Amino acid sequence: MTQTKPALEFKQATLENGLTVIAEINPEAKSVALGYFCKTGSRDETPEIAGVSHFLEHMLFKGSATRDALQVNLEFDQMGAQYNAYTSEENTVYYAAVLPEFAPRLLELWTDLMRPALRQEDFDTEKQVILEEIALYEDRPNIMLFDWGRARYFAGHPLGNSVLGTTRSISALTRDQMAAYQTRRYAPSNLVLTLAGKVDWERTLAQVQELTATWTKGQAGRDYPDLHPAVGELREPYPKATQTYLALLAPGVSAQDPRRYAANILANILGEEGNSRLFWALSDKGLVESVGAGVDEADGAGLYYIYAQTDPANEETVKAVLRDELGRLEREGVRLEELERAKNKLATALVFAGETPMQRLMSVGINYLYNQTYEPLSEVARKVEVVTLADVNGLLETRPFSQSFIYSLVPAQ
Amino acid sequence: MTQTKPALEFKQATLENGLTVIAEINPEAKSVALGYFCKTGSRDETPEIAGVSHFLEHMLFKGSATRDALQVNLEFDQMGAQYNAYTSEENTVYYAAVLPEFAPRLLELWTDLMRPALRQEDFDTEKQVILEEIALYEDRPNIMLFDWGRARYFAGHPLGNSVLGTTRSISALTRDQMAAYQTRRYAPSNLVLTLAGKVDWERTLAQVQELTATWTKGQAGRDYPDLHPAVGELREPYPKATQTYLALLAPGVSAQDPRRYAANILANILGEEGNSRLFWALSDKGLVESVGAGVDEADGAGLYYIYAQTDPANEETVKAVLRDELGRLEREGVRLEELERAKNKLATALVFAGETPMQRLMSVGINYLYNQTYEPLSEVARKVEVVTLADVNGLLETRPFSQSFIYSLVPAQ
Numbered sequence: 028m029t030q031t032k033p034a035l036e037f038k039q040a041t042l043e044n045g046l047t048v049i050a051e052i053n054p055e056a057k058s059v060a061l062g063y064f065c066k067t068g069s070r071d072e073t074p075e076i077a078g079v080s081h082f083l084e085h086m087l088f089k090g091s092a093t094r095d096a097l098q099v100n101l102e103f104d105q106m107g108a109q110y111n112a113y114t115s116e117e118n119t120v121y122y123a124a125v126l127p128e129f130a131p132r133l134l135e136l137w138t139d140l141m142r143p144a145l146r147q148e149d150f151d152t153e154k155q156v157i158l159e160e161i162a163l164y165e166d167r168p169n170i171m172l173f174d175w176g177r178a179r180y181f182a183g184h185p186l187g188n189s190v191l192g193t194t195r196s197i198s199a200l201t202r203d204q205m206a207a208y209q210t211r212r213y214a215p216s217n218l219v220l221t222l223a224g225k226v227d228w229e230r231t232l233a234q235v236q237e238l239t240a241t242w243t244k245g246q247a248g249r250d251y252p253d254l255h256p257a258v259g260e261l262r263e264p265y266p267k268a269t270q271t272y273l274a275l276l277a278p279g280v281s282a283q284d285p286r287r288y289a290a291n292i293l294a295n296i297l298g299e300e301g302n303s304r305l306f307w308a309l310s311d312k313g314l315v316e317s318v319g320a321g322v323d324e325a326d327g328a329g330l331y332y333i334y335a336q337t338d339p340a341n342e343e344t345v346k347a348v349l350r351d352e353l354g355r356l357e358r359e360g361v362r363l364e365e366l367e368r369a370k371n372k373l374a375t376a377l378v379f380a381g382e383t384p385m386q387r388l389m390s391v392g393i394n395y396l397y398n399q400t401y402e403p404l405s406e407v408a409r410k411v412e413v414v415t416l417a418d419v420n421g422l423l424e425t426r427p428f429s430q431s432f433i434y435s436l437v438p439a440q
Numbered sequence: 441m442t443q444t445k446p447a448l449e450f451k452q453a454t455l456e457n458g459l460t461v462i463a464e465i466n467p468e469a470k471s472v473a474l475g476y477f478c479k480t481g482s483r484d485e486t487p488e489i490a491g492v493s494h495f496l497e498h499m500l501f502k503g504s505a506t507r508d509a510l511q512v513n514l515e516f517d518q519m520g521a522q523y524n525a526y527t528s529e530e531n532t533v534y535y536a537a538v539l540p541e542f543a544p545r546l547l548e549l550w551t552d553l554m555r556p557a558l559r560q561e562d563f564d565t566e567k568q569v570i571l572e573e574i575a576l577y578e579d580r581p582n583i584m585l586f587d588w589g590r591a592r593y594f595a596g597h598p599l600g601n602s603v604l605g606t607t608r609s610i611s612a613l614t615r616d617q618m619a620a621y622q623t624r625r626y627a628p629s630n631l632v633l634t635l636a637g638k639v640d641w642e643r644t645l646a647q648v649q650e651l652t653a654t655w656t657k658g659q660a661g662r663d664y665p666d667l668h669p670a671v672g673e674l675r676e677p678y679p680k681a682t683q684t685y686l687a688l689l690a691p692g693v694s695a696q697d698p699r700r701y702a703a704n705i706l707a708n709i710l711g712e713e714g715n716s717r718l719f720w721a722l723s724d725k726g727l728v729e730s731v732g733a734g735v736d737e738a739d740g741a742g743l744y745y746i747y748a749q750t751d752p753a754n755e756e757t758v759k760a761v762l763r764d765e766l767g768r769l770e771r772e773g774v775r776l777e778e779l780e781r782a783k784n785k786l787a788t789a790l791v792f793a794g795e796t797p798m799q800r801l802m803s804v805g806i807n808y809l810y811n812q813t814y815e816p817l818s819e820v821a822r823k824v825e826v827v828t829l830a831d832v833n834g835l836l837e838t839r840p841f842s843q844s845f846i847y848s849l850v851p852a853q
Contacts, residue, residue: 055468057791057817104715105781107788126788302517368518375520375539378470382796404470 037401038228044242045216048235049401051391053384056224059130060388062122063141064219064396067212069188070116070326071249076200078192079208081114082157086205087121088112089149091139096149102136109385114190117326118396124385127225131234138220138238141213150202158198161191168265168272168436172334175263176274176434182257185250186325214245221392224384251327257432265436270316271342275333275349277431280422282324282397288373288410289418290331290426294320295369296361296419297352298333304356305333308348314341326397331428339438346433353428360420373411377404450814451641457655458629461648462814464804466797469637472543473801475535476554477632477809480625482601483529483739484662489613491605492621494527495570499618500534501525502562504552509562515549522798527603530739531809537798540638544647551633551651554626563615571611574604581678581685581849585747588676589687589847595670598663599738627658634805637797664740670845678849683729684755688746688762690844693835695737695810701786701823702831703744703839707733708782709774709832710765711746717769718746721761727754739810744841752851759846766841773833786824790817 036052068080089096103110103123110123121140125133164170174189181187192200220235256278265272280290298305298320309315316336323330337345380386381404394402449465481493502509516523516536523536534553538546577583587602594600605613633648669691678685693703711718711733722728731748750758793799794817807815 057795058788101715105784107785109792124792126791302514371518372520375471375542378539379522379537379796382470383792384795 035403037403038226039401040232042215042236042239044239045214045244046218046220046235046239046242047395048220048222048232049391049395050222050226050228050231051387051401051403052222052226052228053224053387056384057126058124058384059127059222059224059226060122060124060384061130061134061137061220061222061226062120062388062392063137064221064392065119065121065213066117066217066219066249066396067119067247068115068117069190069192070185071212072185072188072192072208075196076204076208077188077196078157078190079200079205080119080212081190081192082153082197082200083143083205083209084112084114084119084121085153085157086145086149087140087143089146089153090144091142092144094139099136099140102132106133108133116186116188116190118393120389120392122385122388122392124224124383124388127227130227131230134231134234135238138235141218142242143209145202145206145209147202150205154197154200157191158194161194161197164191166267168268168270169334169336171265172272172274172434172436173332175436176276179261179434180257180276180330180432182255184252184254184256186254186328211245212247214247215239215242216245217247219392219395221388221395223387223391249326254328256330258430260433260435262435262437264439266439268436268438271337271339271438272436273335273337273342273345274434275331275428275431276434277331277428278426279322279329279331280324280426281327281329283327284324284329286418286422287322287324287329289414289422290322290324290329291373292366292369292411292414293361293419293422294322294331295372296365297356299369299372304352305335305349308352309335309345314345314348324397331426331431342435342437353431357423357427357429360423361416363416366414366416366419370411370414374408377408377411448816450816451639452814453645455628455649455652457652458627458657459631459633459648459652459655460808461633461635461645462804462808463635463639463641463644464800464814464816465635465639465641466637466800469797470539471537471797472540472635472637472639473535473537473797474543474547474550474633474635475533475801475805476550477634477805478532478534478626479530479630479632479662479809480532480660481528481530482603482605483598484625484660485598485601485605485621488609489617489621490601490609491570491603492613492618493532493625494603494605495566495610495613496556496618496622497525497527497532497534498566498570499558499562500553500556502559502566503557504555505557507552512549512553515545519546521546529599529601529603531806533802533805535798535801535805537637537796537801540640543640544643547644547647548651551648554631555655556622558615558619558622560615563618567610567613570604571607574607574610577604579680581681581683582747582749584678585685585687585847585849586745588849589689592674592847593670593689593743593845595668597665597667597669599667599741624658625660627660628652628655629658630660632805632808634801634808636800636804662739667741669743671843673846673848675848675850677852679852681849681851684750684752684851685849686748686750686755686758687847688744688841688844689847690744690841691839692735692742692744693737693839694740694742696740697737697742699831699835700735700737700742702827702835703735703737703742704786705779705782705824705827706774706832706835707735707744708786709778710769712782712785717765718748718762721765722748722758727758727761737810744839755848755850766844770836770840770842773836774829776829779827779829779832783824783827787821790821790824
């Protein structure tokens with residue numbers, strides 16, 4: 028049997044109501060993944076409604092005008108769906124994967140949930156769940172380190188807003204405030220319906236057009252105030268802590284910046300867990316419980332981060348080693364063999380992160396939210412492949428770690 | 441461009457030294473997974489060397505005659521490999537996935553590690569790690585429930601042996617005992633080298649032939665004593681427990697039994713977390729913290745299990761509900777709609793568990809160890825599809841839950 032070799036195909040359409048639909052179609056796939064990617068998160072909140080994006084994400088699973096929470100659960104279960112959702116500083120994503128025959132049913136379900144009932148009784152019950160979640164997280168210094176550290180670092184810029192919100196903001200939040208936020212931020216123009224895997228494009232498009240026919244247009248913007256990040260050091264006592272938790276934050280590159288592959292490679296060389304400069308200088312020497320580095324690519328801004336957990340007695344030594352390593356990195360740059368190893372690892376990680384429709388859904392959807400473009404996996408791999416020493420070392424010159432902010436949570440005296 | 445549609449191809453060869461090599465080749469895959477599947481585990485141990493299989497698994501990562509532990513770590517890291525190993529009652533599996541260009545290097549590394557150095561110093565260090573692991577697990581009632589419960593249930597049959605061993609057996613174990621066990625149990629005839637994904641079969645075969653040219657033949661059998669499982673109830677106090685942990689064990693079907701799909705469906709209907717008979721009868725009523733059911737398909741034997749965690753005050757009520765539900769199941773059987781929903785979910789789960797080379801490696805390798813056959817995913821799905829009400833209800837008649845053993849760990853007085 029011979030036939031045309033199936034290649035991945037990308038499709039895109041914008042409906043009259045403003046909803047964008049995109050798909051990476053793989054006819055060989057055995058499953059289909061689909062989800063709504065909403066460009067909203069804690070950075071789009073005012074202090075009065077801090078945490079509403081995340082709380083709203085929970086509320087969608089409580090159902091729509093025609094479905095209650097039990098019904099929602101049962102329907103996902105009957106399809107055997109793998110499903111979940113998450114909220115970050117910038118995005119709220121609802122996603123699931125099913126066998127291709129269930130795709131129309133799954134699309135109908137998610138689309139219905141995008142217009143949630145927000146029943147007062149569900150709202151009151153879920154508020155308690157969120158408050159418990161906040162209380163639970165406040166007992167986890169490794170989570171609060173970045174929540175509080177980002178707030179101090181971004182110094183008033185909305186990228187420093189907490190995803191969870193605070194006990195005070197959640198306690199005071201009303202159902203009507205949430206409904207107003209939902210109407211504004213879940214406007215079709217602020218949503219991207221993404222599909223990946225064995226997708227029937229024409230059928231999907233016809234179905235979503237019908238399902239969203241009554242959705243009204245809307246306009247949801249985003250503020251991009253100037254960024255004046257903190258520099259220097261800040262130590263704060265943390266009740267119950269017996270260790271010191273340290274986060275270094277420094278200006279990196281945005282999700283739209285072509286230098287982001289170089290930035291990822293740099294973070295890998297510097298702080299990958301298990302084999303990196305900081306691993307050998309700190310973990311291997313027994314100076315820290317853990318250490319790592321990474322990048323956070325955001326909308327129009329980005330940062331490098333380094334974290335370490337250490338015995339309080341070693342805090343100053345750890346900071347000195349960190350300064351030494353960062354100084355050496357800025358002075359000497361990275362070596363060719365380090366670059367090659369990091370590129371290998373990044374390319375491999377990309378392949379492993381793109382083997383299933385569910386994984387492709389996440390890459391394709393998030394990239395589209397930030398860049399309004401499609402990149403096949405092969406193109407991403409090529410961009411990693413072409414990164415040169417000059418790219419990485421050039422980045423170090425324009426984004427030096429000497430402009431960093433070190434935030435630490437230390438045991439209370 | 442037209443070309444022959446690539447189908448998954450299965451290959452198999454047995455080398456002169458007795459080593460079997462199998463591969464499921466997918467030319468479209470972007471990665472390759474490979475691993476050594478060794479038919480040995482705690483059931484193949486005598487009481488004197490209890491835990492040696494698992495301890496030995498740790499020791500392989502300490503290196504061979506020509507590599508130390510650091511070198512092994514670095515090499516996996518340079519390849520960007522995803523790698524791990526595990527030991528069960530019956531199998532020890534070493535597995536990894538890499539980009540296709542690293543496959544020869546990965547094969548060389550794993551093959552070298554199959555003949556570990558077992559250096560005395562490494563042995564002594566790792567013994568402490570294992571002893572700490574045992575101490576850690578003994579603080580976890582949900583793990584010890586099955587470790588101890590199986591021991592009581594199998595009542596002297598080696599399937600009741602603990603994977604971890606005991607503080608006493610590990611403390612007394614010598615390096616030479618481990619070396620003798622390794623030589624005997626890791627004979628080529630007891631290993632299956634499995635590959636999946638983008639495999640170059642001819643090259644692999646030539647390479648492994650060369651790499652294992654000096655491996656000597658050996659014979660590693662397995663005992664299959666008669667099974668006389670416990671029936672009835674046993675309650676044991678558990679220090680520090682504040683909850684009651686309950687395990688029900690009952691004869692199921694083996695990994696070689698064609699009725700195993702019916703058995704899986706039955707366990708799903710009975711006890712899937714989130715939506716099943718026991719979920720609605722116990723979890724939804726607030727009588728348990730958690731409840732679930734499953735199957736354990738072993739070599740020549742198998743069992744159903746149910747577990748529940750409950751407030752001690754509810755223990756008798758939970759047991760009564762459990763008996764009621766099992767009695768009703770035996771009397772009335774399952775309904776067609778339950779069967780269809782469970783089949784849907786099982787078929788979907790199978791697809792999700794077979795989308796990457798790493799996942800296929802595990803299915804293909806384990807199935808081969810038990811059945812010495814290859815089953816494409818489509819054939820497995822077909823076997824689920826054809827299960828009838830008569831199959832499931834017939835199984836209930838030959839494997840009634842009334843022959844079960846209920847083991848519980850209860851708070852010490």
